[in-house]
Amino acid sequence: MYVYADNAATTPVHAKAAEAMLACLKEEYGNPSSLHTVGQRAKELLDRARADMAACLGAEAREIYFTGGGSEADNQALLTGAMLGAKKGKKHLITTAFEHHAVLHAMKRLEKLGFTVTYLDVHEDGVVRPEDVAAALTEDTALVSVMLVNNEIGTLQPVAEIAKLCHEKGVLVHTDAVQAVGHIPVDVKALDVDMLSLSGHKFHAPKGVGALYCRKGLRPEILIEGGAQEFGRRGGTENLPGIVAMAAALKETTENLAREMDQVTALREKLIAGLETIPHSRLNGSRTLRCPGTVNFCFEGIEGESLLLLLDAKGVAASSGSACTSGSLDPSHVLLALGLPHEIAHGSLRLSLTADNTEAEVDHILAVVPEVVSYLRSISPVWEALETGKQPHLI
Numbered sequence: 001m002y003v004y005a006d007n008a009a010t011t012p013v014h015a016k017a018a019e020a021m022l023a024c025l026k027e028e029y030g031n032p033s034s035l036h037t038v039g040q041r042a043k044e045l046l047d048r049a050r051a052d053m054a055a056c057l058g059a060e061a062r063e064i065y066f067t068g069g070g071s072e073a074d075n076q077a078l079l080t081g082a083m084l085g086a087k088k089g090k091k092h093l094i095t096t097a098f099e100h101h102a103v104l105h106a107m108k109r110l111e112k113l114g115f116t117v118t119y120l121d122v123h124e125d126g127v128v129r130p131e132d133v134a135a136a137l138t139e140d141t142a143l144v145s146v147m148l149v150n151n152e153i154g155t156l157q158p159v160a161e162i163a164k165l166c167h168e169k170g171v172l173v174h175t176d177a178v179q180a181v182g183h184i185p186v187d188v189k190a191l192d193v194d195m196l197s198l199s200g201h202k203f204h205a206p207k208g209v210g211a212l213y214c215r216k217g218l219r220p221e222i223l224i225e226g227g228a229q230e231f232g233r234r235g236g237t238e239n240l241p242g243i244v245a246m247a248a249a250l251k252e253t254t255e256n257l258a259r260e261m262d263q264v265t266a267l268r269e270k271l272i273a274g275l276e277t278i279p280h281s282r283l284n285g286s287r288t289l290r291c292p293g294t295v296n297f298c299f300e301g302i303e304g305e306s307l308l309l310l311l312d313a314k315g316v317a318a319s320s321g322s323a324c325t326s327g328s329l330d331p332s333h334v335l336l337a338l339g340l341p342h343e344i345a346h347g348s349l350r351l352s353l354t355a356d357n358t359e360a361e362v363d364h365i366l367a368v369v370p371e372v373v374s375y376l377r378s379i380s381p382v383w384e385a386l387e388t389g390k391q392p393h394l395i
């Protein structure tokens with residue numbers, strides 16, 4: 001058995017999304033900007049995809065701007081908030097210490113351009129406190145960006161509450177909802193955010209396509225100059241096959257959301273209960289405030305990389321945090337933001353499930369992980385030091 005449990009890194013493409021994409025590739029090769037019939041048919045598909053996406057998110061079609069993925073949407077949102085603020089002389093931005101690097105690195109860039117950024121603590125449970133946001137707001141604050149679901153530990157953030165208190169002070173709010181859309185209900189009006197990022201490949205659409213929701217009345221900054229596509233806010237011929245597939249995937253996941261959330265939550269609970277029985281292990285992030293599918297554990301005395309390689313050999317595809325940091329030896333910035341010491345943050349395991357996973361697969365994971373953890377501890381000098389009392393156990 002081989003279990004794919006790395007859905008927070010990317011998800012398999014849904015059959016309906018692939019079907020929609022293939023039909024578009026084969027038959028609708030037109031350029032939506034062309035005036036002839038072939039072009040206008042493509043334009044109709046584009047408009048329909050935009051309307052379908054908007055309907056799933058409680059937005060208006062005019063408020064959906066297609067992008068080349070979640071990272072681009074994040075960059076566009078932050079630049080938009082920063083530039084709108086700068087026009088009013090406001091140059092302070094607020095985010096959290098455990099955002100995705102698309103947000104953190106875009107913030108670093110804005111710091112170089114003269115903006116000041118506050119990185120909020122996320123506490124040990126991996127949840128931002130609205131009162132911390134309130135305390136960080138100043139007269140100079142232009143934008144607050146807080147993710148809806150953290151990609152490494154799966155914790156939910158109180159974005160609606162944060163948006164409410166920011167709007168009372170006239171501050172714009174963006175949320176990176178890349179791990180939320182298609183996994184929990186996301187309604188832009190209920191959240192009352194000004195901007196929201198999403199990415200197709202995190203909910204069973206292909207890679208390289210995403211969207212920015214930008215509330216009516218706000219104009220997104222242009223990242224890519226060119227033609228008049230995306231209401232003049234993003235130049236370049238649209239990725240129509242990707243867009244059509246993304247809309248199909250979102251419709252599909254939205255229709256089945258309630259049932260799939262229950263199903264995935266039950267699998268996750270079984271997974272947590274099983275992994276908790278491993279001695280000197282800890283679940284990272286709040287037990288209750290979490291999205292259905294994501295679980296992140298630390299196991300003392302072992303190193304994440306070797307754990308992943310052995311799990312792969314035994315038929316479990318997992319991750320040690322984000323796909324972006326798992327290639328490096330640095331501990332995850334997310335786990336460090338929770339206040340975990342470096343030696344613990346190195347031994348983390350993220351398992352992320354969707355409704356494609358089965359109970360038999362969870363059983364397989366629960367058979368394999370304890371075995372691999374025991375083996376790695378048996379050959380670990382760090383574990384020996386812990387067991388012989390030379391070093392104190394931290395978990």
Ligand SMILES: *Cc1c(COP(=O)(O)O)cnc(C)c1O
Nearest residue numbers: 069070071100102151178179199
């Ligand atoms: C994956 C991810 C992104 C980046 O999306 P891409 O489409 O891969 O660029 C941004 N934010 C979060 C929270 C993510 O999980």
